[in-house]
Amino acid sequence: MDEFSGLMVFFVTCLLLGGFYFSFQSILNDCLLPVVERIFRKKHPHLEPEIVVEPLVETPQEQEQEEPAVLNYGEYKQAAQHKFAQEQAQTLEKVLSYTGQEMALYMTEKDLQQLCEHIHAFQFATEQECEQIKTPVTVDAKLKSIDLMHFGWNIGNQFKKSGIETTTFIKYIFAKELKDSEISTIKRKLRADGTCRIKLTEKLSANVRDF
Numbered sequence: 177m178d179e180f181s182g183l184m185v186f187f188v189t190c191l192l193l194g195g196f197y198f199s200f201q202s203i204l205n206d207c208l209l210p211v212v213e214r215i216f217r218k219k220h221p222h223l224e225p226e227i228v229v230e231p232l233v234e235t236p237q238e239q240e241q242e243e244p245a246v247l248n249y250g251e252y253k254q255a256a257q258h259k260f261a262q263e264q265a266q267t268l269e270k271v272l273s274y275t276g277q278e279m280a281l282y283m284t285e286k287d288l289q290q291l292c293e294h295i296h297a298f299q300f301a302t303e304q305e306c307e308q309i310k311t312p313v314t315v316d317a318k319l320k321s322i323d324l325m326h327f328g329w330n331i332g333n334q335f336k337k338s339g340i341e342t343t344t345f346i347k348y349i350f351a352k353e354l355k356d357s358e359i360s361t362i363k364r365k366l367r368a369d370g371t372c373r374i375k376l377t378e379k380l381s382a383n384v385r386d387f
Contacts, residue, residue, distance in 0.1 A: 294345075326375065326376050329367055329376060
């Protein structure tokens with residue numbers, strides 16, 4: 177055998193051995209290793225592969241979504257103002273309803289309408305504004321000064337008015353009937369006991385009528 181032929185035989189032999197080695201490695205990985213692993217697990221069941229759990233990392237977007245919402249001052253203020261306006265409107269309706277039921281027998285329709293208009297303004301009026309009333313109303317002589325004082329206290333109490341504000345209001349609105357009474361006297365007798373047609377009332381009826 178010459179040198180060239182010997183070299184060729186060597187290369188062919190290497191290729192065959194390499195192919196045999198890779199074939200044997202493949203058979204070992206596919207067939208023998210799973211069998212060995214099963215046998216090993218049966219003998220050592222407590223040796224399980226450790227599972228590594230990676231901690232969850234919140235993205236900036238998720239963190240922003242979980243942050244508490246900032247209080248919207250404007251919305252809360254608007255809601256509070258709306259609630260207050262509703263409560264004041266309901267109070268005014270009760271007072272006007274009470275006025276109609278209590279005073280209709282002792283006043284003309286025109287005077288009753290005028291009284292209701294003054295009461296509407298009285299809800300938010302100051303003492304000084306009450307002094308500006310130029311159109312007093314007239315009531316039947318059956319109502320005495322004590323009745324008018326009780327009436328004034330009943331509506332002023334609903335509007336959370338002070339004694340002097342309520343006194344000033346009825347002094348000017350019932351100017352003819354109370355002309356002989358001083359403001360200090362009226363204020364002192366707003367809740368006076370005695371024979372009367374209009375009783376002191378802490379809570380007014382919720383029945384509403386239009387005037």
